[in-house]
Amino acid sequence: MDALPRHPFDPRDDDKLREECGVFGVIGVADAANFVALGLHALQHRGQEAGGIVSYDPVQGFNSARRFGYVRDNFTKQSLMETLPGELAIGHVRYSTAGSKGNTQIRDVQPFFGEFAMGGAAIAHNGNLVNADELRRELIERGSIFQSSSDSECIIHLMARSLQRTIPERMKDALRRVEGAFSVVAMTRTKLIGVRDPLGVRPLVLGRVGDGYVLSSETCALDIIGAEFLREVEPGEMVVITGTTVESFKPFEPKRPRFCIFEHVYFSRPDSIIGGRSVYETRRQIGVELAREAPVEADLVCPVPDSGTPAAIGYAHESGIPFGMGIIRNQYMGRTFIEPTEQIRNMGVRLKLNVNRALIRGKRVILVDDSVVRGTTSRKIKEMILDAGAAEVHFRIASPPTAWPCFYGVDTPEREKLLAATMTETEMQHHLGVASLRFVSLDGLYRAVGVAQGRDARQPAYCDACFSGDYPVKPTDMVAKGFKLAEPAE
Amino acid sequence: MDALPRHPFDPRDDDKLREECGVFGVIGVADAANFVALGLHALQHRGQEAGGIVSYDPVQGFNSARRFGYVRDNFTKQSLMETLPGELAIGHVRYSTAGSKGNTQIRDVQPFFGEFAMGGAAIAHNGNLVNADELRRELIERGSIFQSSSDSECIIHLMARSLQRTIPERMKDALRRVEGAFSVVAMTRTKLIGVRDPLGVRPLVLGRVGDGYVLSSETCALDIIGAEFLREVEPGEMVVITGTTVESFKPFEPKRPRFCIFEHVYFSRPDSIIGGRSVYETRRQIGVELAREAPVEADLVCPVPDSGTPAAIGYAHESGIPFGMGIIRNQYMGRTFIEPTEQIRNMGVRLKLNVNRALIRGKRVILVDDSVVRGTTSRKIKEMILDAGAAEVHFRIASPPTAWPCFYGVDTPEREKLLAATMTETEMQHHLGVASLRFVSLDGLYRAVGVAQGRDARQPAYCDACFSGDYPVKPTDMVAKGFKLAEPAE
Amino acid sequence: MDALPRHPFDPRDDDKLREECGVFGVIGVADAANFVALGLHALQHRGQEAGGIVSYDPVQGFNSARRFGYVRDNFTKQSLMETLPGELAIGHVRYSTAGSKGNTQIRDVQPFFGEFAMGGAAIAHNGNLVNADELRRELIERGSIFQSSSDSECIIHLMARSLQRTIPERMKDALRRVEGAFSVVAMTRTKLIGVRDPLGVRPLVLGRVGDGYVLSSETCALDIIGAEFLREVEPGEMVVITGTTVESFKPFEPKRPRFCIFEHVYFSRPDSIIGGRSVYETRRQIGVELAREAPVEADLVCPVPDSGTPAAIGYAHESGIPFGMGIIRNQYMGRTFIEPTEQIRNMGVRLKLNVNRALIRGKRVILVDDSVVRGTTSRKIKEMILDAGAAEVHFRIASPPTAWPCFYGVDTPEREKLLAATMTETEMQHHLGVASLRFVSLDGLYRAVGVAQGRDARQPAYCDACFSGDYPVKPTDMVAKGFKLAEPAE
């Protein structure tokens, strides 16, 4: 409700899908909030808009701080961190939530906190609930007062209404009512809690640091604090951690897991390990698959930095065509909320990328990018490359065509704005004006993540709804608003 | 919960009682929020810590802005006010609330907003609920999630749980459950609502501006926007105003009114009219009473600025002793949250007041102040006056000894810290080290506010609990925490 | 040069003359900058736009900080004051300087600093140089690079070009070249220096605090730090103070002093002592003179707060008509640089003043104000008073008609904008629409400041150019720009 400055100019490439959140929690170490700050810094790629930390100290009780902007600009200051004492803390970084389209307010920034009869609890949620509208309506009718526009707040209100006597039990109650994707990190005065939804769409890992424990969206955030990776929290599992013990529960009906395959393609950091696989290596392998599926004669394999680099390395290695950095990224871009001059806004992609003209001139160039969403950036890059004197431009995309929106915690444009929703691969090639355009196949992608036989259409091992339209959890609220699901293939 | 900067140094004289809130609302004029900003500026003396405005516009819905600091520093900016469109708006200024002792957070800043099944509503509350702890416990047990530490939030949660079908009816339901002092200004999408508790402890007035209506804590805020004063909202009355009509309800069991007599003594602005009486004139009259009750031979009547001035004028007039400004106030003091150097903090009262040495030297001085709370400032002022060469210092206080804390919306120290709670008038005189010290009598005060026969102890016309210990509403929560009420006089 | 935010809205009454600066310096006490901060706070009425402090410490050398805004908001912070160590410091508050009309930049904020071959020096200047344009042109031609638009910077450049071997000697050289009004406080690494121009137009006093010495524009700033008033620096005197000695020099040709009489009327604080006279008492006495010169039958003497109050007290006392506060000032006004909404800007004087309607209604009111400049505020106040139901409004002004601009360190409108420059007293009365309007006579004013026989036109004891057009120093630059001096009276 609080009216905040808009941000008409956002230097983040709006032509990417964006993970909406990262979560992190620590128990059993002094100044836990400092560790959370470091963990969130390592998870910043999962959400750059805002971050929050809640800590608990027996003397000072619960404390929290929530800020817009980067973790490093807020949660590293002595003066702020001193207000977050205790050996137990959780945190959250966010891009934007289901509720507030581009106009986030500080009260939408997690973790959320609730005071229950048996004490307080805070939760941080990565994912998206597909029945949040329905739940919210029902809760308001029963007298809940919502403070944010976030779907995640439903969880707190459901917990408040549970008849169970402990917070973990109330959380089980609440999470059994929600549908969608959720990797939740929560805390009470004495416990750190982690839960993943039954399909395990979003990641969550468990680590050990000193005498304490850590929960994190990704392993790269364990590395930064020197924590040891123990294992992933399993799909459908709840772990309840005190300083000394990790209890495991399975509160949901078991289902076949459907981890988000796009975490491998783009969302996760290349130095993270998911499902025992290096994200970097998977991406490199996608490049290898692409080189096999879509070879082309050329002089240079050039990544669209920085996310296309591992696949470009793989493509170059497999094809034998030299790898080179034909596009240079300005390191000093970043996120900003200011309203720039018209002239500067129009610079668009040139503020971020420049062509390495000397390298490109006269060459047949293979550009390797991770995905094509709206196609707007791809067109501009192609133009820059041709302006710089490239002989030919071939696009190779390290994911299948993105033809469907994600409802499980990823910021996607409406379906009509997805290039692949309205065009065939050939049409896209003409639209982008390139000599050739090829996407890795869905089977190729499955092979790259280690499923040797490719995708099993009857029971796919991953959630690949953004490519296939096969939604493992029905997007209830969206269907109520008129979203049309794909006809099931016969 | 959000940890905010502390304010160890607060240049406001902590040796005063402080009104905790001012409320204001407008319906039926374009850019209503601008009027609210002006009204809150005129009510700034009722609360300097923070302010908030909620507005409603049919297209843009509810919008709100809440800020720490003065109204003039926040709610006058074009850029902010543009985010608060509409013809209906309410606002609130606050000093601090019951819940958060000296550590207010932005989420404690009113108006509070609630989304109900039949639409949203915002409320702004002046006063204090004496059974808020009890209500909060009960509401949490039933699943309410509190977002602030404010007692006023209970009203929103009680409304959410009401079974009534309209917001005004739900508000009645809610307010029938609360005890204490409340002057509430609220709004729905179409209505401006004002309510005073059955005793009418806090003020609330109704005015007309253009084709619209105004609710305000005091009449001085009507003047600033050129509004016409219509009448006071009566004790126990609820007014429900649309653009064109004012409906009046009496939802509570009728009681004899007990308006706060300290509003006359100190809280209200001297240019306000309360109960048909000019506050300035009442204060001047207290000075007259004081001169009659406690005459003394002297050369100069000198106010402790600025609040002691009207009584000093009355005292001087009645006694025939010349009036002079023996103490000069630095106009550039103000509120600030910064942590000053030790040296500067120690300057204390000298940062704000200086003695007009040439006027004081060699004179027998009567200092007229509005009240003595802890007595710390009185001592320092006496020392400054004697240092400057005064022959004698006589204190005359324009209120009876403040011996009891207020639980109805005023920030008072704990009882032990009130000088008059532990000392007789003679002991206080010695403690302050002055030639004489006299307070106006309670009867004298009643005469000054127009009750010719003085106070009727069986059914006093005002709430004077801070002087008499006679609390018109039992302070439930405080009694539960061990507060001892006065033995009823036989 | 640095483009700063403009301030189209400035709540300061632009219908007043404004002193442009206050200066303060301390030597020989630990943490001298803290004392300077307190002194500047007490001198804030002499300049609210910005302030600066320079300190010197043998280890850390010269340090400085300059800030826009109030002293209390900047120079009280531990973190800032820690950057200003040492036992020697000077400071300056400013309203605006000759050079930059309403668009001050941080580099115009004094003290100015210069590095000379024999070490650094800083100076703070109250007053205005009337030949600054001429000097600046000459200095630029010789290779000086100016950093500010301030006339005071000429002094530093003249010092840099002096052939003398010590800083005090160079300062003498420099000040012998400048014309106009200057009360200067300066410092080297070991000395605190004070100088007044030969006419002594602006004030400067010497005090003692602990084992050290203080220089200040006014005595009220000695009081705040508990310093003892020693004496005024004399017109044409330079004092050079080390920790232990005060040397006195007379570097200029002697002249008859012409202290600014308006310091008594308005600029100085009422609790200051000037020329052995209490400013408060002088103002009270002006009211007495006014009552004698311009009596009128009425019911109430009412000051325009706060500056008109002492004269109103005097008028009431002399006339026997009751004194009352018919106009109430909002204490929460202040200076702000923001651009407010149109609606709020239009509120003008109502943001600051409100009529005490109950007191005014039906009465014949004598309004006592300190001066009339443009007359815009006077008109609005008259309207407010009549709207509130006053029977008659009589203006009594505690200074003669202000018909000439000041060129000696006071911010005055151009001559055409001064009401008294274009109208007779009767025309002004009609223009303001009041029942009567009377100014104290120039003789009456001289009597009030202690010159029993009134003004001696051949050799007036004060600078009264703003009333008489008799400029004691020819305003060279302004005359060059076409300003017409008054014909000398035969």
Added chain:
Amino acid sequence: MDALPRHPFDPRDDDKLREECGVFGVIGVADAANFVALGLHALQHRGQEAGGIVSYDPVQGFNSARRFGYVRDNFTKQSLMETLPGELAIGHVRYSTAGSKGNTQIRDVQPFFGEFAMGGAAIAHNGNLVNADELRRELIERGSIFQSSSDSECIIHLMARSLQRTIPERMKDALRRVEGAFSVVAMTRTKLIGVRDPLGVRPLVLGRVGDGYVLSSETCALDIIGAEFLREVEPGEMVVITGTTVESFKPFEPKRPRFCIFEHVYFSRPDSIIGGRSVYETRRQIGVELAREAPVEADLVCPVPDSGTPAAIGYAHESGIPFGMGIIRNQYMGRTFIEPTEQIRNMGVRLKLNVNRALIRGKRVILVDDSVVRGTTSRKIKEMILDAGAAEVHFRIASPPTAWPCFYGVDTPEREKLLAATMTETEMQHHLGVASLRFVSLDGLYRAVGVAQGRDARQPAYCDACFSGDYPVKPTDMVAKGFKLAEPAE
């Protein structure tokens, strides 16, 4: 002089040499300051601490804005850029200057401005003057008042004292007095001026945009505004550009050019073209030279990101060993002035870099970095790589050992802190604890920049003082302070 917050924590790797400045100027296009902002954004790698822009408009005169922080955070705001109108503007980004070690103040931020008898001029300087101390002393003795601690301010003061009648002529006079490295961009009211010192140590290029002209430190900043590269400003050349003409002057005695070879190694952006050579290609070629000079058996060539990447690509290509991103850089690092918690500060390099453990484990890794300065970061990276399970770590450095400080505009540690100043290559290898450590030879480096026969010791084609100790301009001030030059090799 103004005391600013220190920055004890600076996430920039202090184990790099840092270019100290970038300069940019535009004439003949509307809203020239916008172009300058874009240009400075592209040059941000040359200085991240602060930036400034001066523009000139015939109506509004000279305007300037100088800010700490990134260009994108300041000079993109509509509100700021509107204060910089005109078709002529210059700008500067800076890291730190000779004068102020780690405690920059806003007045040290360029461009500097001077008002001369014939009008104003602004200058922006990349480089460092080696006789600035001497010049400053001399100028102060003659009466110049310095405002900053920057060596570059000498140029303005020398210009002010010149007897020439035009600004370009005065600039020639001034620059003939200074020694050291200077690429200067300056402006008068009608001219854009560029000058390089006789050796041409720092870069400066001339471009054309629309009907106007551009001067820039590097070509990458021409690309961002779509400007056409015309040519380099030659060593010892001054270009004076009006809207329509480019005049060329040679005000200095001709010398053999000695361009800074480290611009190729590290300072310049890889997408810039220097001396007709692509910086990227040169770096790649250094990798090729390294692979030839210092081959080793290994499994992976891994760059230290981002600056080591091109050389690593070259090394991998030449050696046939696979290229892989074994170290992942956190994109959300950046510059910040805050004081972090001790715990967070201690994280050091881990805040910025993480090992791609899955890729590294069990491998013999060749780490390619651009340089070794103190060696502190190299040690930490080696530890991270070994902790992650690498079998062996081999360092290959794309520059010769950095054994001498730079005095020509680069921020270098004191000589004793340079690892190569105190250790042989073998000692360094042991100190860093790596299996092998090899630097490219000076001849190899010369070959990579296109000098086929390697370095000619009698008349080297480049300034390579940081490697060779052969300083082409005697560092006068430093020698006066006791710096010992290398014994000339016999």
